[in-house]
Amino acid sequence: MENILSAAQMRDTDAHTCTTFNLSSLQLMEQASQSFVKAFSRTYPERYLKIAVYCGTGNNGGDGLAIARLLYQEGYNHLDVKIARFSDKSSDDFDANLVDIESSHIPVAELKHAAELDVEEAELIIDALIGSGLNKPLEGELRMLVEKINKLDKVVVAVDIPTGFKSEGAMKLSDTVLVADLVISFQRAKVNFFLPESAGFIREIKVVDIGLNEHYIQSLQTPYYLITQKDITSRLKRRAKFTHKGTYGHALIIAGAPKTMGAALLSAEACMCTGAGLTTACVPEEGLTALNTRVPEVMAILNENVNEDLTWKTYQAVGIGPGIGSSPESLALLTKTLKEYNKPVVIDADALNLIGQHHELMQIIPEGSVLTPHVKEFDRLFGEHVSWWDRVVTGIDRAKTMGCTILLKNQYTMIFTRDGKCLFNPTGSPAMASGGMGDVLTGIITSFIAQGYSPEDAVILGAYIHGAAGEEGNDYVVPASSLIKRLPATIATNYST
Numbered sequence: 001m002e003n004i005l006s007a008a009q010m011r012d013t014d015a016h017t018c019t020t021f022n023l024s025s026l027q028l029m030e031q032a033s034q035s036f037v038k039a040f041s042r043t044y045p046e047r048y049l050k051i052a053v054y055c056g057t058g059n060n061g062g063d064g065l066a067i068a069r070l071l072y073q074e075g076y077n078h079l080d081v082k083i084a085r086f087s088d089k090s091s092d093d094f095d096a097n098l099v100d101i102e103s104s105h106i107p108v109a110e111l112k113h114a115a116e117l118d119v120e121e122a123e124l125i126i127d128a129l130i131g132s133g134l135n136k137p138l139e140g141e142l143r144m145l146v147e148k149i150n151k152l153d154k155v156v157v158a159v160d161i162p163t164g165f166k167s168e169g170a171m172k173l174s175d176t177v178l179v180a181d182l183v184i185s186f187q188r189a190k191v192n193f194f195l196p197e198s199a200g201f202i203r204e205i206k207v208v209d210i211g212l213n214e215h216y217i218q219s220l221q222t223p224y225y226l227i228t229q230k231d232i233t234s235r236l237k238r239r240a241k242f243t244h245k246g247t248y249g250h251a252l253i254i255a256g257a258p259k260t261m262g263a264a265l266l267s268a269e270a271c272m273c274t275g276a277g278l279t280t281a282c283v284p285e286e287g288l289t290a291l292n293t294r295v296p297e298v299m300a301i302l303n304e305n306v307n308e309d310l311t312w313k314t315y316q317a318v319g320i321g322p323g324i325g326s327s328p329e330s331l332a333l334l335t336k337t338l339k340e341y342n343k344p345v346v347i348d349a350d351a352l353n354l355i356g357q358h359h360e361l362m363q364i365i366p367e368g369s370v371l372t373p374h375v376k377e378f379d380r381l382f383g384e385h386v387s388w389w390d391r392v393v394t395g396i397d398r399a400k401t402m403g404c405t406i407l408l409k410n411q412y413t414m415i416f417t418r419d420g421k422c423l424f425n426p427t428g429s430p431a432m433a434s435g436g437m438g439d440v441l442t443g444i445i446t447s448f449i450a451q452g453y454s455p456e457d458a459v460i461l462g463a464y465i466h467g468a469a470g471e472e473g474n475d476y477v478v479p480a481s482s483l484i485k486r487l488p489a490t491i492a493t494n495y496s497t
């Protein structure tokens, strides 16, 4: 997994890299600027583009000056630089790059006040005003300048971080940020890039290697990690010769009510397609015909007969919740499951809402269980939150105190582990924003647990594979039932590469 660093850790890595690689900070700035220019020219190869580079007077601004010089050398000759000099302070590396640019052919203008900016002829603006040095919300002249640039409605490419955007910590949609079409960020994505608040400020992100000491970065402690494909390939076990259905476990999916049988069908079918040796669905009698017709591979027990028909030790994994509703019978079934199945349970949807309404059930959730809420279910369980950052803090805390893995669904789904980490899943697409997706995910995770994966590995694999199957085909929308059909091939692709 890739660890995600805080702004302070980036600064520390910066200094450490200079010492260990015998570089000056000016040389590191040059490397970072070269990496930026390489990525920029791949995205915007047209040399006739009119570009304005807006620079602050710190190191982000220093990068901006070096980038302007390098772009000019690359043939981007319709280029000018605007320096926002709203204070007397400037960094040494900014000053050094200013000397270089002043001896070039690039026009440089200094703005002492935001009001001095009247027309902007450029089609594209490079934002090098402030990066990771942001230490307060934008105010005064800088805020006015950013608001003015936002109104120009030009294409904006940010250096490292958009001006006004926090690397970490709670953000508000009302914060002033220079809205970026593209952020070319250094070495690592920043934590807040993965939270929904970023959607209003950032359209696309590219991360470039600027030559920082990776060995050192990997030794740094952080709660935040990005899951990579390697994590999936290294976890997925091949299906060996001479194995049989008994090798891959028996999963029980407790789901559905007469009017919400679809949830049970999706969950059970996803469980089967993820590779559980056997899948049994515990459903109401009214759903039996649908189950037998739609997924003949899945066996059934009737939820009204559970007391006679259920032998817990038959099942290596249990998933409960999709479509069960909130009736007293569902509450009784959930209570029975949590009390009697003494292994981790995958808890989703209505089961989570029932726990939200009957908080005493929290005490009987088996150790190691998996909770898979979407944002509303998360808030019903753990209280209202005003920002996604606050949910991250709560998720990390609750996973540790409850001894459970919590998966909070999102564009970048977050997985809070029992040892206090927050893992971001990179796969998935807005095409997956449709009903039934959560039911499918419950089936997938339950299936991986039935096959012998630890609950935490099952969640990591489940989130990644679910998202990867949803991305395939690049479709406008992916109905949950068609995602299920893609699961066997998606899993095979991920363990063979």
Ligand SMILES: NC(=O)C1=CN([C@@H]2O[C@H](COP(=O)(O)OP(=O)(O)OC[C@H]3O[C@@H](n4cnc5c(N)ncnc54)[C@H](OP(=O)(O)O)[C@@H]3O)[C@@H](O)[C@H]2O)[C@H](O)CC1
Binding pocket: 010, 011, 013, 014, 028, 029, 032, 056, 057, 058, 059, 060, 061, 062, 063, 089, 091, 129, 130, 131, 132, 133, 134, 135, 136, 137, 138, 139, 142, 159, 160, 161, 186, 187, 212
């Ligand atoms: N390892 C790396 O990733 C590298 C990053 N580089 C680049 O360096 C910047 C970070 O540079 P830094 O000089 O630390 O800070 P900034 O340029 O982002 O900010 C400059 C100063 O701006 C002031 N500040 C902060 N918040 C505000 C605000 N709200 N309004 C006005 N001014 C603000 C603050 O100074 P003070 O006056 O408050 O003391 C900042 O110090 C990083 O993003 C990369 O682009 C290196 O080039 C290569 C290695």
Ligand SMILES: [K+]
Binding pocket: 060, 127, 128, 129, 130, 131, 158, 159, 160, 161, 162, 163
């Ligand atoms: K910036």
